[in-house]
Each structure stands twice: as C-alpha cells, then as structure tokens.
Amino acid sequence: MISNHTMMLNEALEDKLNQNETVELILVDVFEALKTKGYNPINQVVGYLISGDPAYISSYQGARNKIQQIERDEILEVLLEKFVETRK
Structure with missing residues (x-):
C-alpha cells in the first residue's frame, strides 16, 4: 500500500552519505x-594506508x-564501495 506520508531519508544513511562525500573530497585534494x-598519488596513499605513517603524504597544500x-x-x-559500484 502506498502511504500519503512524506518519506524521510534515514539520518544514519544521510550521515554516511555526507561522510563518504567528505572522504572523496579530501582524497581528490x-x-x-x-x-x-x-x-x-596511488603509491603514496597506499603507503599511508598500510603503515599509518603520515610522512607518505606531502604537506603541500x-x-x-x-x-x-x-x-x-x-x-x-x-574506496572499496566505489570499486564495487564501478563493477555493477
């Protein structure tokens, strides 16, 4: 049955979408x-992700x-979510 009430995006889902957008923007920068x-950039970010050492990332900008x-x-x-999305 179709409801006459306005549907609202789940706040947790909305927060997750905002978080993903923030991560994407930071990665682009x-x-x-x-x-x-x-x-x-790929080698440097992989080094950072594996080691946790921020020295892999330049302080430039x-x-x-x-x-x-x-x-x-x-x-x-x-990154994994984006990879899976591109495989669909």
Whole structure:
C-alpha cells in the first residue's frame, strides 16, 4: 500500500552519505597535491594506508593534515564501495 506520508531519508544513511562525500573530497585534494609535487598519488596513499605513517603524504597544500582528519578504515571503506559500484 502506498502511504500519503512524506518519506524521510534515514539520518544514519544521510550521515554516511555526507561522510563518504567528505572522504572523496579530501582524497581528490590529496591526490592533486601529490601529483602536483611529482609523486605517484596511488603509491603514496597506499603507503599511508598500510603503515599509518603520515610522512607518505606531502604537506603541500595541507594534504597531510587533510588526510589525517579521517580514519584510514573510512578511506578504505569508501574506496572499496566505489570499486564495487564501478563493477555493477
């Protein structure tokens, strides 16, 4: 049966979408900063994700500070979700 009530997006889902957008924006900024400085962004971010050592990320344009604002597991989760989405 169709309801006449307005449906609302679950707040937890909305928070998750906002978190994913934040992670994506930060990663784009970090990748651009690394690329501009002549680094291979994929190698550098993988090094950071595996080791947890922020020295893998250049401080250029605040990239190191930006990536440290989010947990590494959150980054991995967003990357994996994006990978799975592209496989559909």
